[in-house]
Amino acid sequence: xxxxxxxxxxxxxxxxxxxxxxxxxxxxxxxxxxxxxxxxxxxxxxxxxxxxxxxxxxxxxxxxxxxxxxxxxxxxxxxxxxxxxxxxxxxxxxxxxxxxxxxxxxxxxxxxxxxxxxxxxxxxxxxxxxxxxxxxxxxxxxxxxxxxxxxxxxxx
DNA sequence: GCCAACGTTGGC
DNA sequence: GCCAACGTTGGC
Numbered sequence: 420x421x422x423x424x425x426x427x428x429x430x431x432x433x434x435x436x437x438x439x440x441x442x443x444x445x446x447x448x449x450x451x452x453x454x455x456x457x458x459x460x461x462x463x464x465x466x467x468x469x470x471x472x473x474x475x476x477x478x479x480x481x482x483x484x485x486x487x488x489x490x491x492x493x494x495x496x497x498x499x500x501x502x503x504x505x506x507x508x509x510x511x512x513x514x515x516x517x518x519x520x521x522x523x524x525x526x527x528x529x530x531x532x533x534x535x536x537x538x539x540x541x542x543x544x545x546x547x548x549x550x551x552x553x554x555x556x557x558x559x560x561x562x563x564x565x566x567x568x569x570x571x572x573x574x575x
Numbered sequence: 576g577c578c579a580a581c582g583t584t585g586g587c
Numbered sequence: 588g589c590c591a592a593c594g595t596t597g598g599c
Contacts, residue, residue, distance in 0.1 A: 426597090452582080452596095475597055533598080551580045553596050 422559040423463060424470040424481070424547060425521070434471045434482040434526050443523035448494045449504045451516060455556035460491040460517040463556070469521055470559060470567065472547070473530060480532040481567060489520035531571040541566050 425447060427433065437445055450456055467487040473479055493514035496504035509515040537548045546557040559567075 428597095479598070553581060555596085 421462070421464065421467045422469075422561060422564040423458070423467060423487075424472050424545075424557050424559050425485070426472045426474045426555040428475045429473040429482070430476060433473055433476075434485075434523070437471070437485060437521065437523045438526065440523070444488055444520055446495070446518045447521050448496045448516075448518040450494070450518075450555055451504065451506075452553075452555060455554050456515070456517055458556045458558070459519050462558075463487055463490060463519050465490050468524070468564065470564075471521075478530045478532055480530040480534075480536065481527065481571065482530050483526035484524040485521040486524050487519050488522045491517045491519055494518040527571045527574070529571075529574045531567065531574065535570060536567065539566065539570060 429435075432445070437443060447459070450459060465487055469485040469487060470481045471483045471485050473482045493511070494504070494516040495518070496502040497506040497509040497514065497516045498511060499505055500507075504516075506515055533547070536542055536545070542548055542563060545559065545563055546552040546554055
């Protein structure tokens with residue numbers, strides 16, 4: 420089992436939206452970066468755990484946890500001319516972009532702010548804290564996962 | 576809203 | 588294949 424961090428803008432789709440879905444499940448779509456795409460297509464697997472990160476909002480940071488319930492499959496929005504994520508160069512034969520499905524697991528009592536993550540001396544290799552890293556899907560190591568969960572728990 | 580950093584595009 | 592121009596991301 421592996422660990423990941425997925426970014427989302429909570430004004431568009433935050434952890435509360437996920438929790439309120441009928442199945443508490445939603446396709447993670449709209450990823451339009453090749454490196455992130457490769458993770459979704461090739462490496463993210465059913466059962467993997469995901470930090471749900473809120474970006475571009477008042478309190479940026481990790482808001483909670485989700486779980487992968489369906490592994491990489493072609494992102495439907497790339498074929499939909501009405502979608503913001505439509506990609507005219509993609510075809511069902513040759514899809515360019517991939518989704519996974521995620522299910523709500525838990526929400527932290529408080530968002531674990533980016534500033535606290537950056538201040539954590541053990542977290543130096545996570546893409547999130549590295550200058551210029553903009554990936555919206557990134558791997559998290561097992562020790563990072565445990566450290567950040569611990570940090571979040573201490574915020575009660 | 577600003578701006579730094581990065582990715583993508585397209586002319587040559 | 589280079590590289591300038593442009594668009595996007597995302598923290599602040």
